[in-house]
Structure formats: structure tokens, C-alpha cells
Amino acid sequence: MVLRLLNSPTEENLKKMIAGEIVLSNNPGKIIRKWRKLLDIKQKELAEVLNLSPSVISDYETGRRQSPGQNFIKKLVETMIDIDKRRGGRAINSFTQILGIATDGILDIQEFTDPIELSRLIDVVKGDVFVDHDLILKRYIYGYTVIDSLRAIQTMSGADFYRLLGANVMRALFFTNVSTGRSPMVAIRVQLIKPVAVFLHGPEKVDELAVKLAKLERIPLIVSKINSIENLLKTLRNISK
Numbered sequence: 001m002v003l004r005l006l007n008s009p010t011e012e013n014l015k016k017m018i019a020g021e022i023v024l025s026n027n028p029g030k031i032i033r034k035w036r037k038l039l040d041i042k043q044k045e046l047a048e049v050l051n052l053s054p055s056v057i058s059d060y061e062t063g064r065r066q067s068p069g070q071n072f073i074k075k076l077v078e079t080m081i082d083i084d085k086r087r088g089g090r091a092i093n094s095f096t097q098i099l100g101i102a103t104d105g106i107l108d109i110q111e112f113t114d115p116i117e118l119s120r121l122i123d124v125v126k127g128d129v130f131v132d133h134d135l136i137l138k139r140y141i142y143g144y145t146v147i148d149s150l151r152a153i154q155t156m157s158g159a160d161f162y163r164l165l166g167a168n169v170m171r172a173l174f175f176t177n178v179s180t181g182r183s184p185m186v187a188i189r190v191q192l193i194k195p196v197a198v199f200l201h202g203p204e205k206v207d208e209l210a211v212k213l214a215k216l217e218r219i220p221l222i223v224s225k226i227n228s229i230e231n232l233l234k235t236l237r238n239i240s241k
Contacts (some may be wrong), residue, residue, distance in 0.1 A: 011081065014095055019077045025113070028068065032076065033061040034113055038142055038170060039084050039091050049079050090193070105152030106145065107176065108233055115140035116239060118197055118220065121172060124235060125199065127222040130206055131214040139220070141196045144236060146174040148229075149184065174199040174236075176229050180207035181221070189213050199224050201232055 022031045036046060036057075043061075047054040059065035068076070084092045118139040122129065129136065173195040175184045181200045186209070188194060197220040200206065206223060214221035226232045 011092065014092065015077050015081060018080075019073050022068075022073050022077075023070065027063065027113075028073075029061040029063045029065075030113055032057075032068075034115075034142065035077075035080060036061075037115070039080050041080055041083055045083065046076075046079065049083060050076070105148050107148050107229070108146040108236065109143070110236065111143040112141070112239070115142050115170075118172070121197075121239070122222055124239060125222075125232065126225040127199065128225060129220065129222050130211050131221040132218060135218060135220050136197075139196050140170070141172045142170045144172040144174060146176065146233065146236065148177055149175050150177040171195055172197045172199060174201060174224070174232070176201045176232070178203050180205060181210040181223075182207035185210040185213040185221070188219070189217065194219055196220075197222060201226070201229065 018035050022028045022035075025031045036043070043054045043057045047057050050057075056065070060068055081092060084090070118141055119136050121127075121141060121144075122136065173184075173188075175181070175198070178184065178200050180203050181198075184198065184200070185207075188198065194217055198214065199222045201224045203223060206221070211221060224232060226235060
């Protein structure tokens with residue numbers, strides 16, 4: 001299952017989005033686990049706040065316990081949001097930024113129900129790895145954002161563009177219509193929150209500074225050799241089907 005993010009800036013709509021995905025899923029436990037992982041919350045921590053045994057959370061996530069009711073789902077989602085807010089709200093702020101950004105320049109935003117191995121994603125999009133081979137086997141992604149670099153420059157405000165780059169928790173960023181990859185990597189360099197990996201589509205060569213910055217940030221930098229943007233988008237959407 002792939003969830004297309006809604007275009008809403010509010011925390012309340014983020015809660016509704018998470019709860020809705022859980023309710024509508026054929027495997028709600030898997031969705032609960034996905035969002036708990038995305039928000040970097042341990043089972044024990046979540047159970048303590050909910051006044052439950054960690055085994056109860058585990059049973060829901062693995063499907064050993066019947067699907068939770070709507071009241072429990074609501075409380076669960078609110079609790080996960082509250083835990084993140086007590087830590088400063090870094091993860092939630094990241095997701096609400098994505099939800100609130102104007103869509104011009106964004107070709108696609110998707111969330112995966114199950115994490116995808118970065119190495120698998122590289123194979124699927126026919127990627128050439130520039131940086132960094134030793135990181136790839138250790139990384140998983142929970143979603144991706146595809147940005148049309150030219151359209152983003154023409155239609156998005158500078159503030160929105162930087163918000164978009166800084167709003168990618170455990171995600172891969174794809175940039176299309178790039179010439180060398182320098183501009184995306186320079187922009188990513190100044191963000192506190194970094195993507196799991198950066199993919200470039202369209203460059204004839206990769207700028208040396210882009211490679212250097214990727215190495216400094218320890219971000220895998222990959223060039224997709226898929227022949228068109230249309231086929232790239234189609235390939236990405238088929239990954240988790």
C-alpha cells in the first residue's frame with residue numbers, strides 16, 4: 001500500500017491522516033508500527049505513556065491482537081504526536097511542513113507502508129552510486145519526494161523550497177531536470193534534517209562540489225539512468241505494489 005500525502009499544513013490534519021491510514025488498512029498493526037518507527041518512538045516508551053504493557057503494542061503491530069477500535073486509534077495517534085512534541089516536535093514539524101507546501105514543483109510524494117531497502121531502490125531506478133557505497137546497505141526509506149528542479153525554481157518561493165528540503169524524515173529526495181546536481185546539494189547542506197539519500201535524474205555529469213558535499217554530509221548520492229521522468233515516476237509508484 002502506498003499513501004499519497006494530503007496537502008494540509010495543520011497538526012490536526014496530520015493526526016487525521018495517520019488515523020485514517022490505520023483505519024483503512026487491511027493490516028492496521030503494520031501501519032501503527034510504520035508511524036511509530038517514523039516518529040522514532042520505542043514500544044516501551046509508547047506503552048508507558050498509554051499505561052499498557054509493551055507486549056500489547058507488540059501484539060497490535062504483529063497482528064496477534066484484534067484490530068484496535070477507533071477510540072484506541074485516536075488515543076494512540078495523539079500519544080505519538082504528544083511524545084514527539086515533548087521532544088521538540090522535530091519529526092512532526094517535518095511532516096506538517098511537507099503537508100503544507102504548495103505542490104508546484106513537486107511531481108510526487110509517497111509514503112511506504114513498509115520500509116524499502118535503499119539498495120533495492122537504487123536497483124529499481126537504475127542508479128549509479130557516486131556517494132557513498134558503505135552507507136547503502138545500512139539504510140531504509142519510508143517514502144520519497146520527487147522535485148522538478150526547474151519548476152520549483154520558477155514557481156516556489158525560496159522559503160517553501162527550503163522548507164521542502166528540510167522536511168524529509170527517513171525519505172529519499174529525487175531531483176529531475178538537473179544539470180550537475182550542485183544546487184540541490186548546496187541547498188541540502190544548510191538543512192538540519194537531511195534526506196536518507198539524494199537521487200539526480202538528467203545530469204550529463206555530476207558536479208565535483210555536489211559529490212564533496214554529499215561525502216561531508218554522509219548522504220548517498222545516486223544518478224538514476226531511467227530514460228524519462230514519466231518512466232521514473234511510474235517505476236517509483238510500482239515499487240511497493
